[in-house]
Amino acid sequence: MENDAASLIRNANNLDPNLARVFLPFALGNPRYLKGFFSLLGTHIKAKRRREEMLRSGLVVPPFLIISITSRCNLNCAGCFAKAAGTVSGSTGSRKELSFGQWKSIIRQAKDLGIFGFVIAGGEPFMHSGLLELCGGFKDSLFIILTNGTLLKEQQYEKLKSLSNIAALVSIEGGREINDERRGKGVHDKAMEALLRLNACGTLTGISVTITRDNYLFWMDEKNIDELAGKGVRIGAFMEYIPTTPGNGHASNDHGLMLDEHERSEFRARMLEYRNKKPIYIIHSPGDEEYFGGCVSAGRGFAHVTPSGDLTPCPVSNIATHNLARTKLSTALGGRLFKEIRKNDHLLESDGMPCALFAHPEEVNELARSVGAYRTGS
Numbered sequence: 001m002e003n004d005a006a007s008l009i010r011n012a013n014n015l016d017p018n019l020a021r022v023f024l025p026f027a028l029g030n031p032r033y034l035k036g037f038f039s040l041l042g043t044h045i046k047a048k049r050r051r052e053e054m055l056r057s058g059l060v061v062p063p064f065l066i067i068s069i070t071s072r073c074n075l076n077c078a079g080c081f082a083k084a085a086g087t088v089s090g091s092t093g094s095r096k097e098l099s100f101g102q103w104k105s106i107i108r109q110a111k112d113l114g115i116f117g118f119v120i121a122g123g124e125p126f127m128h129s130g131l132l133e134l135c136g137g138f139k140d141s142l143f144i145i146l147t148n149g150t151l152l153k154e155q156q157y158e159k160l161k162s163l164s165n166i167a168a169l170v171s172i173e174g175g176r177e178i179n180d181e182r183r184g185k186g187v188h189d190k191a192m193e194a195l196l197r198l199n200a201c202g203t204l205t206g207i208s209v210t211i212t213r214d215n216y217l218f219w220m221d222e223k224n225i226d227e228l229a230g231k232g233v234r235i236g237a238f239m240e241y242i243p244t245t246p247g248n249g250h251a252s253n254d255h256g257l258m259l260d261e262h263e264r265s266e267f268r269a270r271m272l273e274y275r276n277k278k279p280i281y282i283i284h285s286p287g288d289e290e291y292f293g294g295c296v297s298a299g300r301g302f303a304h305v306t307p308s309g310d311l312t313p314c315p316v317s318n319i320a321t322h323n324l325a326r327t328k329l330s331t332a333l334g335g336r337l338f339k340e341i342r343k344n345d346h347l348l349e350s351d352g353m354p355c356a357l358f359a360h361p362e363e364v365n366e367l368a369r370s371v372g373a374y375r376t377g378s
């Protein structure tokens, strides 16, 4: 046990010293996660070797796959990027979504190729009745669930008590007023209650924040971060708002919500400060891409699957050449779309915008046409 714990710390520190600093105290306080972290560490090491093997055979496999498991959502947030990208179609959903069996097959294929973790998005993932059963079926893979926190029921909290491969990130924009302004009346209180319940059932809990000009100062005030750390939050994912217009990727008129260069560098500095001292694991974009040489879409860090199975470069970019209901994941990952995006280095630079692909709409459209890509969603 001592040696295992030591190897866990050593490996975590090799990855990122903040991993051990933030998650080991959590795992020691929630023993089921200690066992879970060992199994995840084993998967991480095996998956990395497998990706290196695949790279030698000419296939770039990302460590993460983002799965938009449903197009249904019970909320109607202003500026929802998933709606703008055509992934979300309201509460009832309109497009034929992949079946439980098809998602299981995609996750199995992904694991076989060396994909270590899965980010479950949507729509609202907890509108998918098989969500936790799906995650529970792959106990040695990491699942990060992005939820609005308003639909969790007793039986789901009970189910979560038996799982140690899940991190649940609840969307919170800021205080009640800022949050409900964007997400709807009463959503803040429900989301905060979900945070407390998730923490109470010992689930690795976090927040997912869309940073705009309206809320960035709230998050730069460290007392707000400390308050959430006190409520058991261990992960903070801060993604800057990307203004999009449905379908075409061209700039919409809500550019005013984007941070300017000065605000962006101020905010980045504060995130790096928090990263090294707060008991919360900070993920920040745009910013962390710099550790990987630029945008990590198109298989470099992740790829994205829409509710109906299209493989896109990322959740914001609604272009694809393959659908996983008809094609193997390895074939889709090996397609020209991803290769061409990765080949064009300048397409991976964000040029002062919160998203690299968003910053080059004409080139992305031209590239999409040249490889015969189609628009997903509509």
Ligand code: SF4
Pocket: 073, 074, 075, 076, 077, 080, 081, 082, 083, 088, 122, 123, 124, 148
């Ligand atoms: S909860 Fe998420 S998917 Fe649903 S409307 Fe809001 S931002 Fe969009």
